[in-house]
Amino acid sequence: MIVKIVIGFIAGIISGLFASGGGLILVPAYVYIIKMSEEKARATSILSILPMVIISSIFYFKFDNIDWWLGLKCAIGGLVGGAIGAKLLKKISPKILKLMFIIFLAYSAIRLLFF
Template sequence: MGEDLKKQAYVLKIIGIGLATGLCNGLFGAGGGMVAVPAMVHILKLDEHDAHATAIAVILPLVLVSSYVYFRNGFLDFRTAWPVALGGAIGGALGANILNSIPSKWLHRIFGMFMIAAAVRMIF
């Protein structure tokens, strides 16, 4: 396979992951990272740490666009959003710092357990 074709295939994979992440985030209001991280690790072959950090950067524009659409349709409660956002910013900073100290193998396992727990909670 030629280099140009490989680049095009890689770009298509990235766009596909972005589309799936955005759909999940827009449809459910969350969960984009649960799509993005495994996809970046298994499809794009990114390191676990890089995938988590990249997913956070990817989620920001998705959240802004989705929030605007929800706001426009009258579904955004600012009295709740601001305090939760403040706590989320603090938690995000703590989590990003903790992420750097966790080995990739354990990060992968912890994330997998979190995904299973979230799925079980939603089913029951």
């Protein structure tokens, strides 16, 4: 129980600081520390991220850091993309999903380092 709370705490801090959504921390933690299947880890991380996003958004709002027009436009795309992504989770093999996630993480790391 404590390990799970600590994982959520760390993901919450990172989500609040970097607006990463916490999934970059939660999915690997669920898979390698909690020993959850990758499919279940991805789905569970979405549920876990929701409270982090809500509370972070409240603070970003208080500090007047939200571009509402841009956020709303992206949210519309996010609703559609999220539904498609959730459906694709069942159709793509775990090995391919893992490879896609690794490529995404590597790309993100390279962008952070060099751009």
